[in-house]
Amino acid sequence: MTKSVLISGGAGFIGSHLVDRLLRRSDLDRLLVVDNFWTGLRRNLSHIDDPRLRIVECDVERFRSDDRFDEILHMASPASPPWYMREPVRTIKANVGGALNLLDKLAPGGRISFASTSEVYGDPLISPQPESYRGAVDCTGPRSSYDESKRCTESLLFECHRTQGIDVRIVRLFNVYGPRTRPDDGRAVSNFLSQALTTGRLTVYGDGTQSRSWGYVDDIVDALERYFWLDPVDYCGPLNIGNDREIAVIDIARYIAQLIPGVEIDICPPIPQDPTNRRPDLALCRRILPGWEARIGYEQGIARTLDWFRAQVEHGADTHAPGPVRL
């Protein structure tokens, strides 16, 4: 039986990679991308020439259609602090309002998959973080629109599963980077690469000892396609997906600085409530997706991403880092 699939945020960084994977499916009849191009980019999909793909420019929480979809992937949301801190209300609408709206578009027996985040753990007090960890999120703070709208959307979907038997798949993604990140995205790897290729000065916020687990997008999307549609899994989530090799931000900056002659590092005031550490406990992921591993280390992943950023610069794309956020 052929499937109709909707993906919100399909022009975004991770969303557009998922679109490529979805279009490899022979059972896919049509694929609708709903994207408002707030943080997504048309050029992330411009390489695709497939009659099954249709793109609708629309806020996901306002999308109207009489069609019902067999599979829905809810990927619409900014994921970078400068973006969601500038427009927190819009962030909550995209996540929670988007999920509420998409649930009405799901065909009977359909599946809805959702990209949640390691930010549901806040600034974690244990490391690595297993899925059972309840987190340490300040629901009054300047990062809360993202963290809490992801948490609330998880709750919405798990409760739809419990009370209505809806088939859901919820992943918690840990710091993904790679080609198709916006140059003005504002997160560490893309920021450093944009800066290295333009101003030559990398801005590290705080002392740089805050650590992250840097997942190269190809590895992450391998896991997503297996969990969202390829593997016959009977587990609705939450599922941590990421690279569990934990590296400090300053070490990423130093690595990039040594790749490009003349680049220097500036130490800037810390970002409010920047988590001090972040590392996935992948025990469950390895059970649910046997054989999957994040295979690409940061050295190789950054080299590939740098090549992509260089090509962007050569093609004249805007590669400036974002402006400051009012706090």
Add this chain to the structure above:
Amino acid sequence: MTKSVLISGGAGFIGSHLVDRLLRRSDLDRLLVVDNFWTGLRRNLSHIDDPRLRIVECDVERFRSDDRFDEILHMASPASPPWYMREPVRTIKANVGGALNLLDKLAPGGRISFASTSEVYGDPLISPQPESYRGAVDCTGPRSSYDESKRCTESLLFECHRTQGIDVRIVRLFNVYGPRTRPDDGRAVSNFLSQALTTGRLTVYGDGTQSRSWGYVDDIVDALERYFWLDPVDYCGPLNIGNDREIAVIDIARYIAQLIPGVEIDICPPIPQDPTNRRPDLALCRRILPGWEARIGYEQGIARTLDWFRAQVEHGADTHAPGPVRL
């Protein structure tokens, strides 16, 4: 200058007490209650004969009006586990969708007040809980629709304050009880009193050692009217409001059992993820609302509530406890 005020959930337990207080105000020009009577009751407002009051039967997230209000109090939400666990999607819509909708109805310079909850602390790992405690909520569990929609609505309003300068007031209420609770509300005090007056058998879930801080509604509403409109306070929240005398559920049951001859206590299986303890740190509340205290102990409060439940029974109101919840 006279004020137009909107209160969502104004026919509910706490909401209707706030309506009484609001109508004491000489500066109040008109008061609109928006209530869908899901858990609110028309009879909670039937004693009022005031031409300034208007009641609209409507889901708060769907309320449409061209009017703008100087003050909005967002009180609409079920607050009892059996109610929100039966309809989690509706609970999230009422809280988050309700707040998003009401923000559009706020006049420039207006104030929006929100009833959040001690449930934002989940099953707390510290006691008492100060406002700075980030909580231990399972965002995948059967209580999460309430806990996470309250957390997300807090985030929404605090972020509106940060990014748009909107005047907000956010309280976290700890276990309130008293007259106008639904007899089928399902929380401990009302459940025990309903059962004592009907079946004579009180159902305690788990071993009854889980503790709560029982706030009599008059005390709580005293604090709310001071914080929401009476006192010239420059603090947007969050503010714990409750009674910090912590009593185990089994002790409340025993107290009620000794008030009414022949009443017995049944021990039932625990409710999933029932918090083990709950006690407000009121240091901030005492600074923000000097002189305020929860003055009514559980003995006196339960006696008053029992009188009210007896009068309800005599007037033929349905006083049955709620049915079970599917988990």
